[in-house]
Amino acid sequence: SGHDYGKLSGRVIDDLLETTRELEGQEEKRDTADFALWKNAAPEHIMRWQSPWGVGYPGWHIECSAMATKYLGAQFDIHGGGMDLLFPHHESEIAQSTICNHTAPVRYWIHNNMITINGRKMGKSYNNVIKLTELFSGDHPILEKAYHPMTVRFFILQTHYRSTLDFSNEALQASEKGLKRLWDAYEKLGNLSMDNSQQSIDTVLDEKIRKLIAEFADFMNDDFSTAKVLANMFEIVPVINSMKDTIIPVSAISKETFELLQTSFKTWLEDIFGLQSVSEADNAKLQGVMQLLIDIRKEAKGRKDFATSDKIRNQLASLGITLKDEKGGEMSWSVE
Template sequence: MTLQQIEIFNTLTRKKEKFVPINPPFVGMYVCGPTVYSDVHLGNCRTFISFDLIYRYLVHAGYKVRYVRNITDAGHLEGDRDEGEDKFAKKAKLEQVEPMEIVQKYTLGFRDVMRMFNTLSPSIEPTATGHILEQIEMTKQIIASGLAYESNGTVYFDVEKYSQKNNYGLLSNRKLEELLEGTRELGGQDEKKGRLDFALWIKAKPEHIMRWPSPWGSGFPGWHIECSAMSTKYLGTTFDIHGGGMDLIATHHTNEIAQSQACNHCEPVKYWMHTNMLTVNGVRMSKSAGNGFLPMELFTGNHKLLEKGYSPMSVRFFMLQTHYRSTLDFSNEALQASEKGFERLMNAVNTLEKLKTSEKSSSDIKPLHAKCYSAMNDDFNSPILLAHLFDGVKIINSTHAGTETISKEDLDLLKKTFHDFVFDVLGLKEEESASNNDELANNLMNLILEIRNEAKAKKDFSTSDKIRDGLAKTKISIKDSKEGTTWELQK
């Protein structure tokens, strides 16, 4: 198929731009992944689900995407300013295990959650500890270019010197003077020369377990260098898309640009994309705020703010109903609305297979098909896409009810539209229920429904209603239609 013309909101320019890959149809996309020292919370998941949508659409639109998402398993410190404890070491001490056991546990947990949300795996999922050499090499090159210096075993990036020839605050739209205002004065004992300088390599204290030899002694990499090193290694010195949460703009991505620029002497990224935050009662969900939801809590409903559990696909649908650059507020009501909406959409997808065709169509499917593409081409506007798909749902249900007609040709296009967008692009899927995967339940239910239909045929409605009410008490709902009676487990 021909490539779709997509517009992407670029954080660099703060406006939508035509997406023109450096080397079409190939696209390189790097997304900052999780730091695996604890369970991912729902806010993290939102970002990865957003980029899953973006990845899926780019692939659907005909691009050959190399999608790289890192696993941060080293180098992050508690607290600020290159001091404090290593997060992994802290957690390991707490759980009395090796730091790498922490890494393993939460990496596997993260992948499980991503699988439940039906996200596609990245093409490459590199780890920080697997790329220590690359990070050391990059640090050496930055020192060689004169933009970093070693001080007592720690290597710092010289932000003020970098700023003489580059715009350090390019991505965050801040001036150096403004940034300097927000920092403290350096004390006499500081190793750093400048207040904004940040560490590329950090000297390990004696008790530090995760450490590697380097030209500057035994230590570990700084906070930001892993992404620069790994994106350069797998996508080149300049690549198409770099993504992450909006909270990474000011520090992490700003420093990433500076490092890559200092090392490779070119702008590392053409399009910077940032997803907005998930909020709870208007406040950002975060680990430090203690208002984080774990995916499993949401699925099971085992959380004090939840009335019930919600399935992974309902949650995915909930997130897709909001544009990735808007904040999304989390509430029982909103989740319940999404659950119902998702169900309606999936019911229509099933009904689609049963539709009978006519000579002529009473509505035109081609515009609907085109509008779905327009929605996604406009900076991946999934809420608009869903609105169009619900127009399609109405057509499907009306045709099924006999108030509309559809031709063979239009039905084929409608099916293709739904399959492409619901499954391939939005990444939604039918959720398993007892009604389609449990043979015993099926056999029992068939018998019960047969008895009920016999009662109905004899107009013995007290018996048929007794069966229906009894089933309802065990969370089984049944529906009578012209084609027969169906059943399903209530959510």
Template structure:
């Protein structure tokens, strides 16, 4: 295993803590996945890329990561206070389909978009509907502990009674007295004893589409229950990292902590990580504001707020240029800047893979060696410090300057010595591809086309047919490529 002292920001303690590996070095990572009742949007992209990068970096360091990401396909209600329709069931009624058809349709589209963003598949991707027995068993356990109550076929978590044993609100910083005073007066309109109680199991009305038999009658699980049931099944009652968006901190993750403590008398996870929210042109994303953008709309440019289409790697790069705990504002200007940055890195990736060390040029320059080693060390320190991809990318650009200088002949590879040259090239490639997960978006057919055009360009230049030279150069530029006339060869690059 590579020796790195990782520090993770733990939302529960609101501080950075040393990450202590379990021996053998196994890491349990659980991330709340999507509720599959619509196409994946920007809000889905950020946690997917954030925790994909966490997974990638831990794996790079030598940890054996078991990455579990759930699919919510039942129990997420439309309204507040555990009322309203299940989101998937509502969509199924609108489209006159079976609920599981809706769930499968949008699960498939989510997987398609995550693949385009080059996120690794989770090791396990459980569905809420596939774990109904485990959820029922969990409700029974909480009832036995005396921390839940049953009313008319529904079961609710007794938050006030739990709070007498373990403080409720530790993750989000909420105080239960303030939650009580801030909640609407139930006035006998609800089955719940207190407004802060939440549903573990809901009695299903006859017209409800998704329902199962239980000891309390026909019903369906509450939204918060699924993650406790599935994380404990696949990672144990206490695992390493629980991740998700900041919008899930309260009430979803707060309820998970309560459920875990009620059943197992300990917090479910040692570290809680939350990525911050996405805004669009400074506004919160929402359908009512007309700024709700799906990933497919981004990839095709088919949205009124978009000036152009943005490829998946531009979106991935843009998300990585901000620390995951900072807010992230999408705008055309910001995305176009990210597109240029991505192309610079990828041009460097192409070059790095072509460079080679010539022993005949070896003449070590200690200052150049020091600059490379300092940039490499700084990039890893950034990742070790709570996965700060934004800072790491900045240090990668310092390495890119050296790679470009070798490529253009301003620097000889020999000034670094064989060991440091290999380290420079190898680190750059590993960071771009393996850790940041950025790939070159060019097909084999494109590669053949570019090579053919460069051959024709070389022939036209040799024949001094400058009109043809300009025509080929302009044609490649229209396709997003620029011709580079080097001293000893003709090459190309992505237009930045």
């Protein structure tokens, strides 16, 4: 056919033929390098369909080409998969789709690396296979606790897809704290507004933020580097926190940069990375209860009943809920 078989994986077909193991049905092939598009089905085989070539079923590689062409068209942008599928599966998928549709089926191939658990390859023989449902429930002897789906997603996003992904309690708990820090800043950013002060713009800070945001797309275009995008976001977090605490005025950056910052964080965190809040603060009933306690505490402080005011704050703290007195007599709260 003239197709450059081996282009994706870098394999040389002559070398492959010399080192390949003996497989069944080789004598039925016209060429030893061929792979099966259709296989004869034995009488007991559960997959069996009539075809011009007899009763049988499709080969593994052609199944994927058929599904991809039907649902995504003759060519689509991104095809993912584990690096163990690169050869022969994806190499064969390219060959048959290209010859059938007269165009390369995929513009970009993304092959993720393997998963390890506490530094060891995940496998049944090591008794360290962890299902996603077990990660979410904590129901596995290796796990110290349950981990929210967003924590797991964030943990994966912090590692480049071609790097080994090592699951451990320490790493997951670090991601849990990192996600909370980033999401807290994102929520603070959403509550900020541009003030009307005439303070001059800090051009160095303004340009720094615009540069960090512009690099989001650059990093994703450079081999899907989600980890670098998040690193830039974390570099912006102290600025947002300082604005919330009025250490840095919002007007230190231009109105355009501030709006760009708000929209970029939403677009990348929610729309592109698919992250959501994991805080109990999302629970509407909890919000109602917290607002009631805050109102009672404000009334107690107004009566100079500091014993009651401190009791509310301290007992909430023992439950992992922090009350913070803000400027102007307002109060905010967060779940630790």
